[in-house]
Amino acid sequence: MKNQFFEGGCLCGNIRFSAKGPALKPHTCSCRQCQRHSGSLTQAWVEFPKENITWIGADGEPSKWRSSEYSSRAFCANCGSTIGAFDDEPIIAIALGVFDRPNVKAIAPKSHSYISKRPKWWKVEVDA
Numbered sequence: 579m580k581n582q583f584f585e586g587g588c589l590c591g592n593i594r595f596s597a598k599g600p601a602l603k604p605h606t607c608s609c610r611q612c613q614r615h616s617g618s619l620t621q622a623w624v625e626f627p628k629e630n631i632t633w634i635g636a637d638g639e640p641s642k643w644r645s646s647e648y649s650s651r652a653f654c655a656n657c658g659s660t661i662g663a664f665d666d667e668p669i670i671a672i673a674l675g676v677f678d679r680p681n682v683k684a685i686a687p688k689s690h691s692y693i694s695k696r697p698k699w700w701k702v703e704v705d706a
Contacts, residue, residue, distance in 0.1 A: 586677035588659035594635030597626045605689045608696035622674035624685045
């Protein structure tokens with residue numbers, strides 16, 4: 579997989595990032611943590627090693643809230659935008675909606691976590 583560069587940020591622009599790929603484990607998730615964090619029935623994520631992300635916005639790193647024994651949810655303290663999740667292992671998952679170019683094939687979800695937690699009427703089709 580070749581290295582790619584991705585950029586994105588929050589709604590107000592105070593949190594901005596640059597991520598060096600390859601993008602890891604692009605997926606969707608319907609667990610209750612993701613539902614509540616995103617305000618959506620399904621959250622779309624892609625992961626990067628922590629050292630491959632540079633925080634380039636005026637506010638630096640996003641604010642964090644400890645959401646589990648192994649992870650913290652990240653958000654902009656100014657506008658409230660969901661940014662991602664910082665795991666205790668050196669992985670940062672970034673929500674696809676905050677990328678400047680979320681339609682890039684390299685970050686297209688390839689799997690769905692906690693599919694049993696989504697409502698039965700909610701269907702997400704993922705091309706392999």
